[in-house]
Amino acid sequence: MKNQISETAVRGSGTEVPQATPEELELLHRYWNAANYLTVAQIYLQENPLLREPLAAAHIKPRLLGHWGTSPGLSLVYAHLNRLIRCTDAEVLFVAGPGHGGPAVIANVYLEGTYSEIYPNVSPDKAGLRRLIRQFSTPGGIPSHVGPPTPGSIHEGGELGYALAHATGAAMDNPGLIVACVIGDGEAETGPLAASWKAPAFLNPARDGAVLPILHLNGHKISGPTVLGRQSDAQVSALLTAQGWDPVVVSGRDPLTVHAAFADALGQAHDRIRNLQKRGRGNGMSGPAPWPAIILRTPKGWTGPASVDGVPVEGTFRAHQVPLAQVRENPLHLAQLEAWLRSYKPETLFDDEGRLAPELSALAPRRDRRMGASPSAGGTSGVAPLNLAPLENYALEVGVRASTRHETTRPLGEMLRDIYTDTETDPRFRLFCPDETNSNRLGAVFEVTDRCLLEEADDGGDHIAPDGRVMEVLSEHLCQGWLEGYVLTGRYGLFATYEAFAMVSASMTIQHAKWLQHARELPWRRPVPSLNILLTST
Amino acid sequence: MRVYLPPDANTLLAVAEHVLQSHNYVNLLVVDKQSHPQYLTLAEARAHAAAGASIWPWAGNEPEAARKLHAQPDVDDRTPHVERPFDPASRPDPDIVLACAGDVPTEEVLAAAWLLQRQVPSLRVRVVNVLDLLVLPPRDVHPHGLSDTEFDRLFTRDVDVVVAWHGYARAFHQLLHGRHQPERFHVRGYNEQGTTTTPFDMVVLNRMSRYHLVVEALHRVRGQFAGAEALIAHCGQMLRRHDEYIREHLEDLPEIAQWVWTPPEP
Ligand SMILES: Cc1ncc(C[n+]2csc(CCOP(=O)(O)OP(=O)(O)O)c2C)c(N)n1
Numbered sequence: 001m002k003n004q005i006s007e008t009a010v011r012g013s014g015t016e017v018p019q020a021t022p023e024e025l026e027l028l029h030r031y032w033n034a035a036n037y038l039t040v041a042q043i044y045l046q047e048n049p050l051l052r053e054p055l056a057a058a059h060i061k062p063r064l065l066g067h068w069g070t071s072p073g074l075s076l077v078y079a080h081l082n083r084l085i086r087c088t089d090a091e092v093l094f095v096a097g098p099g100h101g102g103p104a105v106i107a108n109v110y111l112e113g114t115y116s117e118i119y120p121n122v123s124p125d126k127a128g129l130r131r132l133i134r135q136f137s138t139p140g141g142i143p144s145h146v147g148p149p150t151p152g153s154i155h156e157g158g159e160l161g162y163a164l165a166h167a168t169g170a171a172m173d174n175p176g177l178i179v180a181c182v183i184g185d186g187e188a189e190t191g192p193l194a195a196s197w198k199a200p201a202f203l204n205p206a207r208d209g210a211v212l213p214i215l216h217l218n219g220h221k222i223s224g225p226t227v228l229g230r231q232s233d234a235q236v237s238a239l240l241t242a243q244g245w246d247p248v249v250v251s252g253r254d255p256l257t258v259h260a261a262f263a264d265a266l267g268q269a270h271d272r273i274r275n276l277q278k279r280g281r282g283n284g285m286s287g288p289a290p291w292p293a294i295i296l297r298t299p300k301g302w303t304g305p306a307s308v309d310g311v312p313v314e315g316t317f318r319a320h321q322v323p324l325a326q327v328r329e330n331p332l333h334l335a336q337l338e339a340w341l342r343s344y345k346p347e348t349l350f351d352d353e354g355r356l357a358p359e360l361s362a363l364a365p366r367r368d369r370r371m372g373a374s375p376s377a378g379g380t381s382g383v384a385p386l387n388l389a390p391l392e393n394y395a396l397e398v399g400v401r402a403s404t405r406h407e408t409t410r411p412l413g414e415m416l417r418d419i420y421t422d423t424e425t426d427p428r429f430r431l432f433c434p435d436e437t438n439s440n441r442l443g444a445v446f447e448v449t450d451r452c453l454l455e456e457a458d459d460g461g462d463h464i465a466p467d468g469r470v471m472e473v474l475s476e477h478l479c480q481g482w483l484e485g486y487v488l489t490g491r492y493g494l495f496a497t498y499e500a501f502a503m504v505s506a507s508m509t510i511q512h513a514k515w516l517q518h519a520r521e522l523p524w525r526r527p528v529p530s531l532n533i534l535l536t537s538t
Numbered sequence: 539m540r541v542y543l544p545p546d547a548n549t550l551l552a553v554a555e556h557v558l559q560s561h562n563y564v565n566l567l568v569v570d571k572q573s574h575p576q577y578l579t580l581a582e583a584r585a586h587a588a589a590g591a592s593i594w595p596w597a598g599n600e601p602e603a604a605r606k607l608h609a610q611p612d613v614d615d616r617t618p619h620v621e622r623p624f625d626p627a628s629r630p631d632p633d634i635v636l637a638c639a640g641d642v643p644t645e646e647v648l649a650a651a652w653l654l655q656r657q658v659p660s661l662r663v664r665v666v667n668v669l670d671l672l673v674l675p676p677r678d679v680h681p682h683g684l685s686d687t688e689f690d691r692l693f694t695r696d697v698d699v700v701v702a703w704h705g706y707a708r709a710f711h712q713l714l715h716g717r718h719q720p721e722r723f724h725v726r727g728y729n730e731q732g733t734t735t736t737p738f739d740m741v742v743l744n745r746m747s748r749y750h751l752v753v754e755a756l757h758r759v760r761g762q763f764a765g766a767e768a769l770i771a772h773c774g775q776m777l778r779r780h781d782e783y784i785r786e787h788l789e790d791l792p793e794i795a796q797w798v799w800t801p802p803e804p
Contacts (some may be wrong), residue, residue, distance in 0.1 A: 386559050391551045395580035398548070401596060402575035402648055402799030408547045408641060409571050412554055419558070441571050492558060499568060513539050513564045520562055527561035536571045537642075537704075 016274070017087045017267030025259045028079055030349065031111070031363050032255070034356065035075035036303055037344035038107035041129075042136035043068060043322060044337060049129040050354055051346050055338035057328045064327070065137040066144045069320040070184060071104035072302040073216045076262065077182055078108040078371070084266050085365040090178050093489075094371040095167045097193075098184040098216070099146035099157020103136060106150060111356060112364035114151045114372030118524050126354035148519040151372035154488040156515055159507060160187040162481045164196035167211045168203065169485020170376060172471075173427040175281075177209035177376055178273060185217045185226035192477035200244030200288040201455050202473070204466050205280030207427065210273040213245070213293045218300035220317035236295055246272070246290040251297030253315070258298060265294050286466075288454040303343070305336055376489045378526055383428055383490035386529075389418050409536065413444035416494070420449050420469060428491045432471045432479040440496050440536045445470055476504040484512055484531060492529045499535040509533065540565045540682070541671040543704055545644040546576045548583035549669060556587065568704055570641045572737065575648070575798065590670030590682060591692055596801070597648055597665035599655045600632050631694045632664040633763075634755045639668040640704030643726075646741055647702050649748035649797055654755060657769040661759065666692050668703070674713040689717060698758035701725040702746045724754055738790040742780060749773035 020028070041049055043066035048059040074096055085092055096105050109115040110132060115122055122128045122135070135141035142149055145157030155166045167181035187193050199211055217236065219229030228236050233249045240247040250265050252258040269292035279285040301319020306312065309332075313323045324333045324340075349357055364370055394411040398404075416431055423429045437443060437451075450468030457464045471482060476497055483493045497505075512531050519525045540563050544550035550569055557565040577594070578586055586592050634654075638647035644667060651665050668674065670682055677683035684692070693699050695718050703710050707727040714720040731743035741747040753773050756766045783791050 388555055388559065391548075391555055391580055391584075394551055395583075396547045396576050398576050398579050400799075400801070401577050402645075404576055404798075405573040406547055406576050407571060407573050408544065408550055408569050408576075411547045412550055415551060415554060439571070494558065509564055509566075516562050516564065530557055530560045530563040530565050532557050532565045533567070535566060535568045537568070538571065 017084060017270055019267070020083070020260065020263040024083070025256060025263065027359060027363060028083060028259055028263070029255055030357075031079045031082075031360050032072075032075055032259075033344040034111055034349040034360060035079060035104060035107040036072055037341065037346050037349060038110065038132070039068065039071045039075065039103040040304075040337075040341055040344075041133045042066065042103040042106065044324075044327060044341075045133045046138075047130070049133050050126065050350055050352070051338075051341055052352065055334060055341070057334060060328045060334070060337075061138065062328070063137075064322045064325065066103050067098075067100040067321050068103075068304055068323055069218065069220070069300040069317075070098035070101040070216070072304075073218060073296065073298055074098065074101045074104040074182055075108060076258070076298070077180065077214055077216075077296070078105070079363070080259075080262050080266050081180055081371065082112065082363055082365055083263065084270055085369050085371070086363070087267070088270055089366075089369060090270065091176055091369065091374065091376070092371055093154070093167075093170055093177060093179045093374050093376050094152060095155045095163050095170070095179060095181040096146050096153070096157070097155075097160070097163030097182050097187045099155060099163075100144070102143065102145045102147075102150070102157060105146050105153070106132070106136070106142075109151045109370075109372035111360070112370045112372055113361075114370050117373075118151050124355060126352075129350070129354045148515055148522060148525060152370075152374045152377045154377045154485065156511060159511055160184070161190035161192035161477070162196075162484070162508060163187060164193055164199065164211070164213060165478050165481025166485035166488070167213075168196065168199045169482035169487075170489045171203060171209035171211050172430065172482065172486055173207060173491060174209040174376060174489065175207055175277070178212055178270070179209060180212045180214060182214045182216055185215065185219065185228045186221035188215060188228055189221075189226060192475070192481060195473075195475040195478050196481070197240065197243035197245070198473065198478070200291050202452055202471065203289070203291070204452070204454060205277045205285065205289045207467065210277070210291060212269055212273065212291075213240075215240070215247075215293065215295045217251075217295060217297045218302075219297075219315070220300045220320065222320050223317050225317070233295065233297075240293050240295070244288045244290065245293040247293040247295050249295045249297065251295075253299050253302070255303070262294075262296065268292070269294060287456055305340055308333070308336065378524075384426055386419065386429060386492045387422055388415065389422070391415075393418070407441045409441040409534075410444070412534075413440075413442035416442060417444040417448050420445055424448075427469070430469055430471055430483075430486060430491075430493045432483045432493060432495045434474045434476055434479055434497055434501075435472050436496065436498060436536070437470055437472060440534070442496060476501055477508065480505040480508050480531075480533075484508070487529045487531055488515075490526075490528060494532045494534055496534040496536065499537045502533070502535050539563070539672075541568070542566070542669055543568045543640040543671060544587075544669060545638070545641050545667055546574065546578060546583070548576070548578050548580045549586055551580070552583045552587035553669070568640060574641045575645055577644070577648075586667070586669055590673040591666060591668040591684070593692060594665045594667055597651050597799075598632065598636075598663045599659075600662050600664055631697050632662040633697070633759045633761070634661065635664045635666060635693055635697055635699040636751065636755065637666040637668060637693070637699050637701045637723075638703065639671060639701075639710075642737075642741060643702035643704055643746060646746060646748045646751060648799055650700075650702075650751035650755065652799060653748060653752050653769065653773075657772070658756070658763045658765040661763045661766075663755075664694075666699075671713065674710070674717075676716040679716065686718065693717075693723075695719070696722065698760075699723045700751055700755045700758060701727075702751055703727050724758060726750065726754070736784050736788075736790045738780065738794050739784055742777065747777070749777050
């Protein structure tokens with residue numbers, strides 16, 4: 001599958017991703033237009049999905065709910081990842097930090113075909129397109145956020161902050177996987193996301209997959225600016241560099257320029273990931289890997305209405321949700337929406353039957369590599385069950401009841417130790433803990449493994465090694481977020497934490513429980529290992 | 539969502555074996571990392587984990603026959619309950635049920651049961667340990683909820699139940715909502731009291747110590763029992779002694795710190 005698009009224009013030696021030709025960029029741009037068109041159509045339309053008739057107020061949904069602002073950024077990244085996958089055959093998992101951009105992610109899994117395979121009703125034709133737009137954010141339809149019903153997703157839109165932690169957990173012990181993680185500059189202000197930048201200190205290129213953060217600086221949150229959005233490229237780059245990343249900046253508002261630069265940045269990031277892994281897997285590296293990261297600076301609500309009622313919208317916070325709010329009542333808004341939709345030239349993207357133009361369909365990766373069909377997001381497929389030794393190996397002799405005292409968690413430590421030994425050749429278990437493994441009397445695990453840390457050890461360290469499999473970091477959010485990413489991609493684990501601080505990540509627990517509850521109702525989602533939390537008190 | 543409070547190491551192992559291999563749940567396991575008395579053999583721990591909550595017959599003093607009689611399940615959950623006149627001799631039920639959830643509360647409940655049986659031998663005490671917290675709500679609220687028959691077999695239908703548990707008392711009451719006569723459950727739990735003090739002082743400050751539980755139990759039982767007055771006085775005295783002792787010695791009274799269960803003489 002390598003270099004399927006073009007055999008020419010290969011930059012440098014060893015690169016797997018050829019530079020995109022102008023024709024390729026033009027196609028990518030049209031694919032992006034298709035995704036943007038379907039995003040706007042989902043937010044606004046209940047009829048006339050192909051816009052073959054003049055737009056009328058009756059075609060507009062009575063209640064307009066959805067997030068436009070982040071969507072063009074998500075779709076840009078998704079379309080370019082498709083190309084990367086076609087060029088390299090990499091397995092890529094897509095994590096949308098701005099999960100409120102549900103219509104963009106749905107547009108993309110629809111365009112690549114996975115959506116219609118899972119939901120045959122929403123077929124790749126006119127009738128399916130009509131269902132696609134009508135179901136979005138409507139009663140009996142689908143939520144406006146990314147969630148369990150979204151193919152290829154392991155990350156719920158809602159409470160912001162956990163995208164990069166989930167991505168990092170998903171990459172652990174998944175050596176072939178690249179997790180592309182879009183992070184909003186608003187989400188980047190949260191504590192958990194700020195903590196998550198430490199991933200390079202914990203991701204070992206020899207055994208783990210890669211996380212590719214794409215920090216999307218569209219400059220605004222719901223109604224105010226973002227800190228990173230106001231900072232210079234140098235400042236934002238320094239933030240990431242200080243945490244061990246090797247960032248590049250792509251910025252602009254002219255689509256074709258950004259397409260070219262982003263395709264380049266993505267190709268280079270991929271090559272650097274593979275080089276780091278090659279070196280790490282060939283004993284050629286020590287210390288944390290300088291993983292690539294992309295800082296993407298594009299306008300919020302890009303390609304949407306520049307201004308509404310004389311007030312600027314594109315590139316401002318006003319683009320966050322529904323930029324034109326009075327479409328049914330205000331003919332000017334209706335006309336503006338129609339012009340906006342037609343700016344994507346839907347008649348050149350879909351035929352009269354609602355089928356995507358063949359040259360655009362061809363831009364989706366091969367069947368099994370489509371991000372909406374990611375096996376990592378699909379549950380336990382391919383992951384072996386956990387085998388436990390007989391409990392007799394660890395059980396205490398009780399004798400006269402309640403007459404001898406013992407630390408209750410110590411035998412559990414021995415059990416975990418043996419799980420580590422048993423999974424050594426097929427790693428699928430990790431213990432996550434904010435620096436308390438010993439104090440929780442689980443220290444037996446250190447007979448067979450260490451604390452994971454890629455930073456060079458100083459002489460005072462105890463059981464610290466780059467290939468250690470006990471994940472200790474003093475952030476309950478990170479411990480739990482990593483474990484969630486790990487179990488949602490089919491592996492097993494335990495988060496051991498002090499009960500007194502359990503509330504730190506309690507809202508994550510609730511969000512995860514809701515995910516499981518919803519996922520259970522979807523037959524195409526396989527069961528995932530449970531999220532196990534050991535709360536210890538003193 | 540599953541919440542387990544294993545009272546000892548073997549029970550923790552039995553629960554861990556289950557949760558680590560399970561799918562699609564959030565499992566919370568609550569344990570104390572300090573040393574605690576160990577109660578169950580591995581086989582018993584497995585049975586206890588499978589049941590979620592059980593009577594610990596060795597920790598109570600109900601006559602074997604009474605327990606057996608009561609263990610016959612009702613034919614039908616909907617069989618109307620017939621109020622029996624109070625007749626201590628003929629009643630199969632115990633006089634009081636002591637229930638516990640969590641390792642520290644379990645130790646206090648056992649010590650309370652031990653004191654009651656020694657000092658008030660005519661009192662019939664039952665000890666129930668709740669390992670899986672979500673057996674408490676009715677089954678239509680949570681899939682682990684016990685049927686009413688099973689629930690009543692553990693807690694009886696109308697005997698008072700003194701509960702010591704690891705969390706907030708009101709949270710326990712919330713779980714009991716929908717059970718028969720929930721007002722007969724008298725719950726002691728963590729009440730945000732205590733910081734850096736001795737382990738036993740923590741349970742004293744949260745009014746969940748063995749002495750508080752004994753006094754509560756004797757206050758709730760119906761009928762007169764020889765030795766009850768003296769034991770209540772003893773408990774008050776012990777709480778005062780405890781208070782003085784820890785201030786002076788900065789650690790718990792030896793007879794409390796080193797308390798172990800001894801099986802009652804036959
Ligand atoms: C923890 C949390 N706080 C507040 C919100 C409400 N909220 C939803 S979207 C949003 C702005 C997000 O900005 P950003 O991450 O930059 O995304 P984008 O601008 O791309 O939409 C906020 C504050 C939330 N979802 N989660």
